[in-house]
Amino acid sequence: MAMDRRPVIQLEQIAKVYQTGEVAVHAVRGVSLTVAPGEFVAVMGASGSGKSTLMNVVGCLDRPTAGHYRLDGEEVEKLSRDELARVRNRRLGFVFQGFNLLSRTSALENVELPLLYSHQGLTGREMRRRALDALDRVGLADRAGHHPSQLSGGQQQRVAIARALVNEPALLLADEPTGNLDTHTSLEIMAIFQDLNRRGMTILMVTHEPDIARYCRRAIAMRDGQVVADRATETGREAAADVAAWRGVEMEERL
Numbered sequence: 001m002a003m004d005r006r007p008v009i010q011l012e013q014i015a016k017v018y019q020t021g022e023v024a025v026h027a028v029r030g031v032s033l034t035v036a037p038g039e040f041v042a043v044m045g046a047s048g049s050g051k052s053t054l055m056n057v058v059g060c061l062d063r064p065t066a067g068h069y070r071l072d073g074e075e076v077e078k079l080s081r082d083e084l085a086r087v088r089n090r091r092l093g094f095v096f097q098g099f100n101l102l103s104r105t106s107a108l109e110n111v112e113l114p115l116l117y118s119h120q121g122l123t124g125r126e127m128r129r130r131a132l133d134a135l136d137r138v139g140l141a142d143r144a145g146h147h148p149s150q151l152s153g154g155q156q157q158r159v160a161i162a163r164a165l166v167n168e169p170a171l172l173l174a175d176e177p178t179g180n181l182d183t184h185t186s187l188e189i190m191a192i193f194q195d196l197n198r199r200g201m202t203i204l205m206v207t208h209e210p211d212i213a214r215y216c217r218r219a220i221a222m223r224d225g226q227v228v229a230d231r232a233t234e235t236g237r238e239a240a241a242d243v244a245a246w247r248g249v250e251m252e253e254r255l
Helices: 051-058 081-091 107-116 124-137 153-165 183-198 236-254
Strands: 009-020 023-035 040-044 066-071 092-096 171-175 202-206 218-223 226-232
Touching (some): 023 051, 023 226, 040 183, 051 066, 051 171, 153 183, 183 202
Parallel strands (some): 040 202, 092 171
Antiparallel strands (some): 009 023
């Protein structure tokens, strides 16, 4: 059977205008963009460039004022609020700068949360198995019973990534996922994203850090609500060497 190569994201002349009193704020201005299955894309830009607004549109958190958006072939602007909620839960995974974990629940229970709202009819045992599998993918199966306060910042972000993966989404959206982390821990998180991408996960990541964007395969720059650059990144040897070095340190720490 031939692999379906339709775009995961297809934006056509997307615009978003916010009305603030009598002032119209044009946050996104006529952006057209296609992301194919298996791409790892960074969206860059200064504060106010429109990158976060664009991410909200792609994540079905906000409707565009104009233009067309197809997610995995489906015309998003035609969906009702309930249908959009189902799309967010089943087809999109979100990773945020602030982790957004529930402090009084374990890592396992945090990861299970999207399954509770997925209406898949899963049993408790099935939800537990899928949550443990997701934690294992980010190297935290042995921390399943720990609460966020018992985990480092990097471990909390790994739990958040597992939560984003548990429903096996078509697209992973990451909004400044290393913004609250130190350099070493940021490298740890980017190594996980690279591993996920190598296994076929499509990832769109907002970042203002060029050192983080170089771990992606493609970088899109925005300014004043428009895309001003779109090019392949030079990840190659340097980024791969950094990841290999981090893995070497990690292995030494485990021994």
